[in-house]
Amino acid sequence: MTATTNSPEQKPQNHQTSTPPPSSEKEEKLPYWQVNVPPHLRTETCPDFLRDVSPKDRGILSTPDSSYRLDTWEDVRERVRRNQLDRFQRVPSELRRYLAFTWRLRKEYGSVMRYVLEKRLGxxxxxxxxxxxxxxDESDFKVLRNDWPYGVDPKIVHxxxxTKFPLEEDPKTEDLTDQARAQVDAWVNKVFVERxxxxxxVWFKNWMWLKSVKTVExxxxxxxxxxxxxVRDVTNGDVPLCEREEW
Known part of the structure; x- marks a missing residue:
């Protein structure tokens, strides 16, 4: 019998980079909020932080980690080249942890933005x-690890x-202007490509509707x-939240 109280999220195990055999029939019939959760931690009712997820997220959460295929470097480059940024997604169990994290932040800080400004950026x-x-001015930007990276090859660092300054967008396309893109290109080449x-x-800027933090550029x-x-040098030794014990 499943438990009826919410339990702390569990850190996922390592994921395979190729698609394994299909999951069992029993696993496929689990409600989306029970997938990738150990039997003794499953809840009969959906946890609050998963009640109002989008259809896309519900589909991801319904996928066993064992059936998830990590993006290769070639996948990443092609997706960025085609500007198919909406196709990036997190490993199902990591998405669950991410949703639990953002739900908790809204309760404790009022918004994800406030937490990012106060705790991550200072x-x-x-x-x-x-x-x-x-x-x-170097005080106008900060490079950090992505706290909840997409489901990609472990060799890829996200x-x-x-930035404290805006990156100008074309209001018609919601994409960067040519000038803004050239400015970012020049900086990325200097800081990353040369090393x-x-x-x-690769670099990219998410469209507004894809951003989890919309008010900080x-x-x-x-x-x-x-x-x-x-990586340690350019991020000043930053450790992503997904690798910290408290999360």
Missing amino acids: WREPVVARGKGPFE LVVW VGKDRV HFHVMLYDPDPEF
Whole structure:
């Protein structure tokens, strides 16, 4: 018999990079909030933090981790090249942990943005850039590990670059203007490409409707198999929340 009280989220095990045999019939019939949860921690009713998830997230949560295929570096590069950013997704059990995390933050801090500003960035509102242009002042941006990265090859390191300055978008396309893209390109080339290599770096900026934190400007950088020491240096030793014991 399943338990009826909510239980702490469990950290997932390592995931395979290729699609294994289909899951068992019994596993497939589980309600989405019980999938990837040990039997003794399953709840008969859906936890509050999973009640109002989108159809897309419900589909992901219904997938056993053992049936999930991690994106390869080639997948990532092609997705960014085609601007198919909405196709990135988290490993099902990691998505569950992420949703539990954001639900808890809204209860404790009022919003995810407030937590990010206060605890992750150490910035105060109003957020105002000191430099006259993007990347001119080092206090105007911060590179951190992505706290809840997408389901990709473990050799891929997912970073987020948070900025105090806006990155100009074309209101018609909601994509970066040519000038803004050139500014980011130049900075990414200087900071990452020169150290890691052109074929092992991609960057992208999510569309507004895909952002989990909408009011603090940021874009994503993915590196393939970079030197761990370089990653520690560029992030000032940051550790993503998904790797911390408290989460």
